[in-house]
Amino acid sequence: MPRNTTKKLNRAAIEKVAEVFRVFSEPTRLQILQELRDGPHSVNELVESLETSQANVSKQLRILYEAGVLAKEKCGTQVFYSIEDDIVVPLCELVCDKLNRDATAQKPVFSFSI
Amino acid sequence: MPRNTTKKLNRAAIEKVAEVFRVFSEPTRLQILQELRDGPHSVNELVESLETSQANVSKQLRILYEAGVLAKEKCGTQVFYSIEDDIVVPLCELVCDKLNRDATAQKPVFSFSI
DNA sequence: CATGTATATTACTGTATAACTATACGGTGA
DNA sequence: TCACCGTATAGTTATACAGTAATATACATG
Numbered sequence: 001m002p003r004n005t006t007k008k009l010n011r012a013a014i015e016k017v018a019e020v021f022r023v024f025s026e027p028t029r030l031q032i033l034q035e036l037r038d039g040p041h042s043v044n045e046l047v048e049s050l051e052t053s054q055a056n057v058s059k060q061l062r063i064l065y066e067a068g069v070l071a072k073e074k075c076g077t078q079v080f081y082s083i084e085d086d087i088v089v090p091l092c093e094l095v096c097d098k099l100n101r102d103a104t105a106q107k108p109v110f111s112f113s114i
Numbered sequence: 115m116p117r118n119t120t121k122k123l124n125r126a127a128i129e130k131v132a133e134v135f136r137v138f139s140e141p142t143r144l145q146i147l148q149e150l151r152d153g154p155h156s157v158n159e160l161v162e163s164l165e166t167s168q169a170n171v172s173k174q175l176r177i178l179y180e181a182g183v184l185a186k187e188k189c190g191t192q193v194f195y196s197i198e199d200d201i202v203v204p205l206c207e208l209v210c211d212k213l214n215r216d217a218t219a220q221k222p223v224f225s226f227s228i
Numbered sequence: 229c230a231t232g233t234a235t236a237t238t239a240c241t242g243t244a245t246a247a248c249t250a251t252a253c254g255g256t257g258a
Numbered sequence: 259t260c261a262c263c264g265t266a267t268a269g270t271t272a273t274a275c276a277g278t279a280a281t282a283t284a285c286a287t288g
Contacts, residue, residue, distance in 0.1 A: 006151070008148055009148065011141065011145070014141045014144045014145055014148070015141045016213055017141075017144060017206060017209050017210065017213065018138070018139050018140055018141045018143075018144055019139075020209045020212065020213065021135050021136075021138040021139040021205075021209065022135075022136075022139035024132070024135040025132050025133075025135035025136035025139045026132055026275095026276075027125065027128045027129045027131075027132045028276080028277090029132075030128045030131060030132055031125070031128055034122055034123065034128070037120070042234080042235090043234070043235055043236090044233095044234065044235085052276095052277075053277070053278065053279090054234085054235075054236095055235095055236080055237085055277080055278070055279080055280095056276075056277055056278075057235095058235060058236055058237085059236085059237090059276080059277080060276085061235095061236095062236080062237095068212075068216050074235095074284095074285095076234085076285065076286070077233060077234045077235075077284070077285045077286065078233095078234060078235080078285095079234080079235060079236095085212060085215070087208055087209070087211075087212045090208055091205065091208055091209075092131060094201055094204055094205055094208075095131050095134045095135065095201070095205075096131065097201075098134065098182075098199060098201045099130055099131065099134065101199070102182050140245095140246080142246080142247090156264080156265095157264070157265055157266090158263095158264065158265085166247075166248095167247070167248065167249085168264085168265075168266090169247080169248070169249080169250095169265090169266080169267080170246075170247055170248080171265095172265060172266055172267080173246080173247085173266085173267085174246090175265095175266095176266080176267095188254095188255095190255065190256070190264090191254070191255050191256065191263060191264045191265075192263095192264060192265080193264080193265065193266095
């Protein structure tokens with residue numbers, strides 16, 4: 001008996017789900033989100049926190065913004081980004097739990113036997 | 115005042131988190147996981163469900179297996195894969211909720227104004 | 229208007245990887 | 259041993275994309 005009663009998603013829907021995961025699959029983007037958990041930050045503030053170029057931060061912010069994860073607000077010459085959709089928090093908690101499970105389980109990297 | 119009391123992860127830890135998201139960022143891998151939610155399946159069974167080559171299914175199974183998401187068991191010539199770490203279920207629920215929120219909010223794709 | 233500052237964009241490069249074809253490997257039965 | 263089936267891997271191609279340098283744009287201030 002199947003343990004799952006959920007209707008299966010078609011390929012198009014699955015691709016949208018995959019796309020969301022892809023947005024969170026980049027370390028630099030996750031770092032940006034981590035900084036923004038403290039509250040809104042301007043682009044330059046983020047550039048100073050992360051160790052990468054302004055162009056790169058701007059590019060990753062765009063990706064997060066277009067994914068609906070971030071909001072932005074202009075304030076003079078500056079642009080302040082903030083977290084719009086807080087999905088990232090529970091998402092990362094689940095992933096961290098998994099990583100901790102894996103670390104605790106001490107999955108053997110080498111298992112040579114005769 | 116920061117709304118977040120969680121300690122910040124360093125770059126190396128963040129890269130591990132990103133790596134987990136990357137595993138789930140491929141539609142074919144998500145399709146495989148969706149099939150396996152019904153219970154264990156052999157490689158050929160999965161090839162028949164998905165519309166891709168056996169080689170590709172094998173490759174994606176390997177990635178999921180090495181990420182600790184799947185378990186495998188040989189049975190004669192066949193290999194049966196099953197879900198080892200059920201993280202994918204709550205993870206996808208969160209993502210689907212987000213997609214539904216986005217769809218409900220009717221975020222404008224085009225916003226042309228004069 | 230000219231200059232400076234903050235952010236965004238463009239064009240490019242290098243790298244990673246999905247998917248394919250062909251082939252190898254491992255087990256089973258004749 | 260041979261032929262067959264199920265699975266895995268190697269090698270290749272095409273594509274996606276992160277990061278960079280240079281440039282553009284937008285706003286502020288003198």
